[in-house]
Amino acid sequence: MAQQSISNSLIITERRRAARRQALRDNLIAYLFLAPALLAIILVLFYPILSLLVTSFYSSPTLTHPSQFIGIKNYLSVLNDPIFPSAVKNTFIWTFGVTFGQVIVGIYFALLLHQRFPGRWLARVLVIIPWVLPGIVVAVTWRFMYSQDFGLINLVLRGVGLDSLAHAWLGDTQTAMIAVIIVGIWKGFGFYTLMFLAGMQTIPTELYEAARIDGANDRQQLVRITLPLLRPVMITATVLGLIWTSNYFDAIFVMTGGGPARSTETLPMFIYNTGFSFYRIEEAMAGSNVLLVIVLILLGFYLMVIRRVNPNIERVQEAT
Amino acid sequence: MTAVAIRRSHQGQRPLQEWLYRNRDKVLSVVAFVSVFIIIIPALWLILTSFKTTDNIFVFPPQAIPNPFTFQNYIDVLRVGDFPRYLLNSVIISGVSTVLCLLFSALAAYALTYFKFTGRRIVLSVIVGTQFFPSAILILPLFKMWANLGMFNTYTSLIATYTAASLSLCTWLLVGFYKAIPEEVLDAATIDGCGKIGLLRQIVIPLALPGLLAGGAFVFIGVWQEFLLAVTLISDPKLLTVMVGLYHFIGEHTIAWNLLIAASVVVSVPTIIVFGLVQRYIVDGVMSGALK
Numbered sequence: 149m150a151q152q153s154i155s156n157s158l159i160i161t162e163r164r165r166a167a168r169r170q171a172l173r174d175n176l177i178a179y180l181f182l183a184p185a186l187l188a189i190i191l192v193l194f195y196p197i198l199s200l201l202v203t204s205f206y207s208s209p210t211l212t213h214p215s216q217f218i219g220i221k222n223y224l225s226v227l228n229d230p231i232f233p234s235a236v237k238n239t240f241i242w243t244f245g246v247t248f249g250q251v252i253v254g255i256y257f258a259l260l261l262h263q264r265f266p267g268r269w270l271a272r273v274l275v276i277i278p279w280v281l282p283g284i285v286v287a288v289t290w291r292f293m294y295s296q297d298f299g300l301i302n303l304v305l306r307g308v309g310l311d312s313l314a315h316a317w318l319g320d321t322q323t324a325m326i327a328v329i330i331v332g333i334w335k336g337f338g339f340y341t342l343m344f345l346a347g348m349q350t351i352p353t354e355l356y357e358a359a360r361i362d363g364a365n366d367r368q369q370l371v372r373i374t375l376p377l378l379r380p381v382m383i384t385a386t387v388l389g390l391i392w393t394s395n396y397f398d399a400i401f402v403m404t405g406g407g408p409a410r411s412t413e414t415l416p417m418f419i420y421n422t423g424f425s426f427y428r429i430e431e432a433m434a435g436s437n438v439l440l441v442i443v444l445i446l447l448g449f450y451l452m453v454i455r456r457v458n459p460n461i462e463r464v465q466e467a468t
Numbered sequence: 469m470t471a472v473a474i475r476r477s478h479q480g481q482r483p484l485q486e487w488l489y490r491n492r493d494k495v496l497s498v499v500a501f502v503s504v505f506i507i508i509i510p511a512l513w514l515i516l517t518s519f520k521t522t523d524n525i526f527v528f529p530p531q532a533i534p535n536p537f538t539f540q541n542y543i544d545v546l547r548v549g550d551f552p553r554y555l556l557n558s559v560i561i562s563g564v565s566t567v568l569c570l571l572f573s574a575l576a577a578y579a580l581t582y583f584k585f586t587g588r589r590i591v592l593s594v595i596v597g598t599q600f601f602p603s604a605i606l607i608l609p610l611f612k613m614w615a616n617l618g619m620f621n622t623y624t625s626l627i628a629t630y631t632a633a634s635l636s637l638c639t640w641l642l643v644g645f646y647k648a649i650p651e652e653v654l655d656a657a658t659i660d661g662c663g664k665i666g667l668l669r670q671i672v673i674p675l676a677l678p679g680l681l682a683g684g685a686f687v688f689i690g691v692w693q694e695f696l697l698a699v700t701l702i703s704d705p706k707l708l709t710v711m712v713g714l715y716h717f718i719g720e721h722t723i724a725w726n727l728l729i730a731a732s733v734v735v736s737v738p739t740i741i742v743f744g745l746v747q748r749y750i751v752d753g754v755m756s757g758a759l760k
Binding site for chain 1: 492493494496497499500501503504507508509510511513514517525526528529530571572573575576578579580583584585586591594595597598600601602603604605606607608609610611612613628629631632633635636639664692693695696699700711714715718725728729732735736739740743747750
């Protein structure tokens with residue numbers, strides 16, 4: 149009896165040891181497989197961001213003075229830059245204008261293209277063209293559309309006798325921001341259309357059948373079934389869109405460069421101009437870190453939101 | 469029955485609604501195509517303009533259909549100047565980045581899907597988290613780092629950057645495809661004496677091939693289109709990518725519209741083709757948050 153229990157416990161410890169060896173081996177192999185990707189991400193993305201966080205507290209070395217710790221001086225100079233408040237304001241106008249427009253246009257097309265009609269597949273392909281086009285091509289297209297003398301918009305306005313309205317849309321501080329916002333909406337609404345279409349496919353058709361039996365018309369079905377059930381997808385996509393849009397400045401870069409008179413200069417554009425047009429690299433570095441903090445806050449907000457609507461999101465993902 | 473009855477009585481009072489209901493298909497079709505047409509006017513206008521002669525681009529009233537119809541702008545853009553060189557640069561940079569990214573993420577996704585290891589959650593959030601890094605916050609750190617390393621104006625700096633920045637998209641997509649492989653297949657292979665590496669090479673990768681193709685397509689197109697990092701990390705005119713080359717057609721005071729427009733159409737063609745090929749996976753990509 150005693151002998152047996154000893155040999156039993158020996159077997160158990162032996163098994164445990166084997167399991168531990170196995171776990172160690174698994175860990176080793178797993179990290180070998182992960183090594184290239186992890187190293188690339190840490191060295192090329194995380195390291196430069198962290199190193200910039202450190203150097204932003206130092207002055208730039210000159211021939212006579214080596215680099216020295218100056219605390220938050222760089223941050224103060226970016227926050228005290230007279231352009232900074234207007235850049236923040238522009239970022240808000242741009243971000244909310246574009247995201248709001250994208251959601252509205254996105255849901256319009258999603259609802260339309262969810263219906264059955266002849267040629268639906270073609271309409272679905274054509275509608276995401278703006279989203280598929282490279283950002284720079286979109287900017288060029290619209291710069292051409294908005295051009296003062298031969299842009300299509302002004303040509304049409306002149307053609308119908310509204311000559312007085314025709315002007316340089318991107319060259320006027322009154323219209324430049326709304327003009328670039330329209331381009332932002334045009335470029336990105338396809339993302340929402342795709343998201344909402346995918347979301348609508350997960351709504352069980354029985355719900356609509358039941359509603360119809362109860363005598364609900366199309367509008368009631370839309371307001372009572374489709375929109376409420378799309379809410380999780382809508383919230384997630386919108387918060388994600390806010391993060392991307394606030395940092396997206398390809399189109400602004402190519403169409404206005406932040407002008408005229410810095411009226412379309414959002415925060416990323418302001419940082420770029422500070423660093424690369426005015427060569428105030430230290431100030432731009434501080435600005436870049438301010439932007440990083442904003443993005444991290446928005447990300448935290450996103451994670452909070454996505455966790456709250458999580459079960460629904462997972463269902464959507466499984467279904468598509 | 470009841471529903472039909474209700475609807476009939478409801479519509480009997482409103483002839484317009486009844487007509488709309490009976491022709492629902494046609495009405496929807498017309499509304500949809502008119503809406504879509506309005507949306508794609510700018511793109512259509514760009515394509516039509518690319519076939520006009522330089523003089524006719526600026527003529528009033530504007531021509532809807534180019535007359536004479538000319539390919540001269542395309543010939544000029546592809547023969548004159550450095551544009552062909554930019555195309556080559558972009559093909560090299562996008563191609564190498566895509567291959568590296570696929571290789572790294574195929575391995576990483578394997579570990580993430582099939583291994584239990586300490587720190588899995590942290591690794592996952594590090595990899596997936598980077599997809600939310602907008603390039604706006606990367607420009608200055610990367611500019612500073614590559615300049616300090618003396619690698620400003622090299623293919624290497626751009627390729628390394630793009631590879632790292634695309635890894636999260638690709639890995640995440642591949643984890644989804646790996647998970648879809650039935651466990652029985654893997655178990656059978658393991659019983660037959662297949663090792664971990666053999667399993668990856670002989671079972672997982674062949675079965676996840678559509679995922680690799682879709683991931684590769686998204687990475688290629690993402691890199692092909694990228695502008696901000698390319699314009700920041702490269703200034704040597706011989707090394708410019710197509711998107712930056714396109715931007716250079718916009719001069720300080722004048723814009724070579726005929727060349728700019730033809731070049732815009734040329735650089736969009738690969739994007740459209742690739743998206744057409746992987747159309748089925750676009751929604752997967754969107755849902756995984758990988759596409760912006």
